[in-house]
Amino acid sequence: MSGYPIEIENFHNTILKLRGISTIESGVENLEPIDSELLKLSDFSHLPHASLLRTKGGLKDEVLIQFEFSTDYSLESFHSLEFIAWFVRDCARGGTKIQLRPFALPPVTPFGRQLGTTLRFHIDLFIDGIDETLEPAFKVINNLNKSINMFIDMYNIPLKD
Numbered sequence: 406m407s408g409y410p411i412e413i414e415n416f417h418n419t420i421l422k423l424r425g426i427s428t429i430e431s432g433v434e435n436l437e438p439i440d441s442e443l444l445k446l447s448d449f450s451h452l453p454h455a456s457l458l459r460t461k462g463g464l465k466d467e468v469l470i471q472f473e474f475s476t477d478y479s480l481e482s483f484h485s486l487e488f489i490a491w492f493v494r495d496c497a498r499g500g501t502k503i504q505l506r507p508f509a510l511p512p513v514t515p516f517g518r519q520l521g522t523t524l525r526f527h528i529d530l531f532i533d534g535i536d537e538t539l540e541p542a543f544k545v546i547n548n549l550n551k552s553i554n555m556f557i558d559m560y561n562i563p564l565k566d
Contacts, residue, residue, distance in 0.1 A: 412543040413470075416550045419557075420474055420489070422564045425482025429474040433539065436463025436531070453506060453529045468535045470542055472528040473508065481563065486526065488562055492553055493528060501545070502531035 407414055409431065417429045434452065440462035443449050451471065457463065476482035493505040508527050512520035530549075532542040557564070 410539075410543055412546045412550070416472065416546050416553075419550055419553055420472070423485035423488070423557075424563050424565055425476050425479045425485050427475050427477045427482075429472060431470060431472045433542075434469040434471065436467040436469050437465055439463040451508065451527070453504065453527070456504065456529070456531070464533055466536050467531060467533045468539070468542060470530040470532060470546065472530070473525050474528075475525050484563070488556075488560075489526075489528070492556060496549065496552070501549070502533075503549075504529045 407417070409417065413431055417431070420426055420429050436457070439449065439452065439457060441458060443462075444452065444454050444457060451473075452469065463469075476486060490505050493503050496503050506527050506529065508525045510519060510523040512518065530542075530545065532545060534541060556562070
């Protein structure tokens with residue numbers, strides 16, 4: 406067991422069964438105290454800056470559940486990535502506050518060159534109305550997981566053996 410709530414664990418397992426997807430992890434961030442000044446700090450580099458700058462920071466009672474996954478750079482991983490990109494866009498068109506975006510660290514650090522080794526992808530899920538419990542967010546994630554599994558079956562998306 407990973408220590409994640411079951412809804413998140415199930416979504417992780419769904420994404421990981423797609424060919425070429427090598428890792429996934431996630432976290433929850435309370436966005437309400439985030440403002441444009443905090444976004445300048447490296448501790449907040451994982452956040453979706455453009456989205457937060459449009460609203461001048463997080464909204465009241467808003468959390469971000471972020472799923473970060475990596476690929477193995479194979480052709481199959483690009484097919485899976487394209488499927489995930491379509492799925493996320495389709496969910497957003499349906500009203501879910503969700504987006505997919507790439508994430509990478511600086512090409513060169515004092516410890517050497519890392520270009521080509523840090524590319525990840527973030528599924529950013531914005532949930533508002535969270536005041537005391539994450540239960541409403543878990544319901545959204547459970548519905549996302551049901552939907553993506555339905556589309557995997559419907560479109561006969563290749564899975565790992």
